[in-house]
Amino acid sequence: MSLYTKKLISLRDWHRVLHIYAKEFSTSKAMAKSKYEYVRTFEFEDRCLQNCWIVVRLDGRSFHRFTSSHKFEKPNDKRALELMNRSAAAVMEEFRDVSLAYGQSDEYSFILRKNTDLYNRRQSKIMSAINSIFSASYVYYWNTFFEDKKLLYPPSFDARIVLYPTDQNLRDYLSWRQADTHINNLYNTAFWGLISMKGLSNNEAEKVLSGTVSSEKNEILFKECGTNYNNELPIYRKGTVLVRKLVNLPPSKSKKHVICPLHVDIIGDSFWEEYNEILNLKDLILNKDFKPDDIFYLVKRS
Ligand SMILES: Nc1nc2c(ncn2[C@@H]2O[C@H](COP(=O)(O)OP(=O)(O)OP(=O)(O)O)[C@@H](O)[C@H]2O)c(=O)[nH]1
Ligand SMILES: [Mg+2]
Numbered sequence: 001m002s003l004y005t006k007k008l009i010s011l012r013d014w015h016r017v018l019h020i021y022a023k024e025f026s027t028s029k030a031m032a033k034s035k036y037e038y039v040r041t042f043e044f045e046d047r048c049l050q051n052c053w054i055v056v057r058l059d060g061r062s063f064h065r066f067t068s069s070h071k072f073e074k075p076n077d078k079r080a081l082e083l084m085n086r087s088a089a090a091v092m093e094e095f096r097d098v099s100l101a102y103g104q105s106d107e108y109s110f111i112l113r114k115n116t117d118l119y120n121r122r123q124s125k126i127m128s129a130i131n132s133i134f135s136a137s138y139v140y141y142w143n144t145f146f147e148d149k150k151l152l153y154p155p156s157f158d159a160r161i162v163l164y165p166t167d168q169n170l171r172d173y174l175s176w177r178q179a180d181t182h183i184n185n186l187y188n189t190a191f192w193g194l195i196s197m198k199g200l201s202n203n204e205a206e207k208v209l210s211g212t213v214s215s216e217k218n219e220i221l222f223k224e225c226g227t228n229y230n231n232e233l234p235i236y237r238k239g240t241v242l243v244r245k246l247v248n249l250p251p252s253k254s255k256k257h258v259i260c261p262l263h264v265d266i267i268g269d270s271f272w273e274e275y276n277e278i279l280n281l282k283d284l285i286l287n288k289d290f291k292p293d294d295i296f297y298l299v300k301r302s
Helices: 003-011 014-024 028-042 063-069 078-094 123-140 167-198 202-209 214-225 234-238 269-274
Strands: 053-060 098-104 107-112 157-164 240-249 254-262
Touching (some): 053 123, 053 167, 078 107, 078 254, 107 123, 167 202
Antiparallel strands (some): 240 254
């Protein structure tokens, strides 16, 4: 009985037989490959701690320059914000474990379910994949939102990952980002209002607003520019929160999974009560209040 027949009988496993053949008749190329194999040991374990909410925040790199090169409207360019929202929805279409996303200005935060097993919770894989899908989508959808504007150079985004161990930490994180939206937008609206409506220079507008609190900025906007801040579009004042919904879509009225952009308060309790499945890690239930006229993104793969 030949050596190989003996091995075949004793192992009774074709996979292992093939492995033996491969090993015994390996070419010098395969040997060389295994010689270098050790470099893998330089890789390090970067798994996110279990049971923590995983937040990935992307931020446009040098968007001050990017937005002025592309002549974005000041202080807010609605089409640019909608492009950000579309790109973030592409991330949520791809990764079902992203249960919510929040965006404002040139940044977007993605919240992964605390029990996610995406890429074995490896930080570098999660962060790079999300950044890549978002950045590629921003370029891919550019023409859909800016049919009259050429993309002059490739935009890019930095990314970071932060872990939050409690639901309250996660809510505080999102409250921080939405409070930031409010502070920046009120300032920017008043600043550009004083320049465009009152004809002030950048320096003069800065001086008028220096040291003022929110209520004073509101008053300056109202008295000097005739603008009631509360009438500004909610997408500017609140930013955008992307949530998942299970809805009946006409005409077939079959159940569909959609992603909806909302411009609502996420600091108070009511948002978290309405979308309680997010913190409770529950499956979506049919949402009967959905209006198909609102903007939504259909999730094609389920
Ligand atoms: N005109 C206009 N500019 C915007 C809009 N949204 C964001 N920006 C610009 O993008 C900048 C974003 O701020 P930052 O992220 O702090 O600045 P950055 O230039 O991107 O710098 P890094 O993030 O540090 O690379 C703002 O300061 C604005 O200049 C918009 O809707 N319209
Ligand atoms: Mg930026």
